[in-house]
Amino acid sequence: MNCDRFQQSFAVDPSLSGKLFDLLEITFPGLSSLAECGRKLGASWEAASTPFIYFHEGIAISHVGVVEIPFYIMGKRVTVGGIHAVATRPEFRRKGYYRAVMNEVLEYCDKLYETLVLSTSQPEFYLPFGFRVVAEHIFKVQCNSTGSTDGWRQLDLTTDKDLRLLHRLLETRVPVSNVVGVVQEKAVFFVNEGSRPLYYAADLDAIACMEIEDTRLHLFDIVSTNIHPLSEILVRIPQFIEEVVIYFSPELLNTENVQAFPGVIEETVLMVRGKFAAEKEKFMLPRSARC
Template sequence: MNQYRFKRSFSADSNLSNKLFDLVEVVFPGLGELTECGRKLGASWEDASTPFIRFHDDIAVTHVGVLEIPMQIMGQAVTVGGVHGVCTRSEFRRRGYYREVIEEVLQYCDKRYQTLVLTTPNPDFYTPFGFRKLEEYVFKIRWDSQSSRDGFRILNFDDAKDLKLLHRLLETRTPVSNIVGVVKEKAVFCFNEGSRPLYYAEDLDLIACMEIEDTKLHLFDIVATQICSLKEIIDRIPQTIEEVTIYFSPELLDAGDIRAFPHLFDETVLMVRGKFAAEGEKFMLPRSARC
């Protein structure tokens, strides 16, 4: 048995990459499709993640990955370490492999980041290693709009122009919130959002990560060089909107009477280790940045 120690990228080692994704696909079926989607969008897991892998007879049995996420937290630029892809083959669990790997990960990260984040449905796996749970919130507002003009189109990533547009806005985006927002990050965004419809408003030069359910708008993220008002977004949706749920701090949306509610996003808990200046504030880490 041997431990494969960290390497900034494994994109040049297809053998290693294949072994890792064999493991990931066994533990998280379907995840391979999402990683392939990010690859096609020019923001691959392999280029962004530092892998920590435990092998048994040349088979990858445990993995913990580390990504860098450039964020703005309470108005300050912070590069956060994102812990992701944590998994162990079922037949190799309860042998101490996860503890061995996560302890090496933390030694690596403590030299580089003041803050680590992760999202998980199993917080008890991480509390022994200094991670703590943070409460998150969704933000709701009643709305009264009639059918408006159709100001959005869905991006087509088979079109090189739309792909270039996505990269330009991700590289130059302003944080969606001054409380907790993300800047200049591609890999996590493309993994989380690249298989979903992304809506582009040309006159606003804005990408909206959103879903519409009957007359309810769910707004998950905005990628733009300048954040516009919520009204400007809704004015470009060609149907009646009666309620809006926002999955990030909405203070930049100029939207009036928005109410905050504690919320467990997709049954996952946000956990942090180290400093986190927004602790105690009402916020949510956007879906596009969750790892």
């Protein structure tokens, strides 16, 4: 193993993106399409992520990416480093390449951030580097909502009007929770949510990341300059809803009888390195902000 440094630059090397995604598709099939969706929506992977890549004979064999995310944690704005898209080609695993890249990433990040986060289904890969699993919760509310108006329409992000609307609200949004929330972030949001349905209520000037399963509403994020009560969200859904499952701390939704349960989202756990003031609280990092 040579002693080359691993930090790369998409701006300096235009061919770097293709080499990287050739690697990432092996570990994360379909990620190239999600990244392309983000580019089309106006927030490119290449502009947001700092790549650390180990090359062997011109081929990218191991990568760790760093993206900067503005969080709100316990009501305080904190700039956090997000570790993402960690991948090594199968034939080069268990040879020290990932460790070498990660050690340089941590040396880089420790100069910039007091807190690093990542989400993963394989926490054992990160425990040796000082990351720890932080427990998360989902929140459930029982209700009997029939809705009185059809107040949510699905955004069409192929139109300039709806795309401008989404950019405006992402730029001006308040955190969905003051326990753990995110503001003024686009690239991670677009990768996670850009290919999923997004719904807009004009009178609330709010975008909801939500899904309805039979009589259950799954609420993943709200992008707005004001977080409205849950009752205002429900009244604009013209069908019977008997349970709401919320994937973020719901203290701003002004609703009662909320039950919290330990849980995960998409089979991933949240891992943290460094300070994290909300560690003992009941919360979940929204799906839209997970990297």
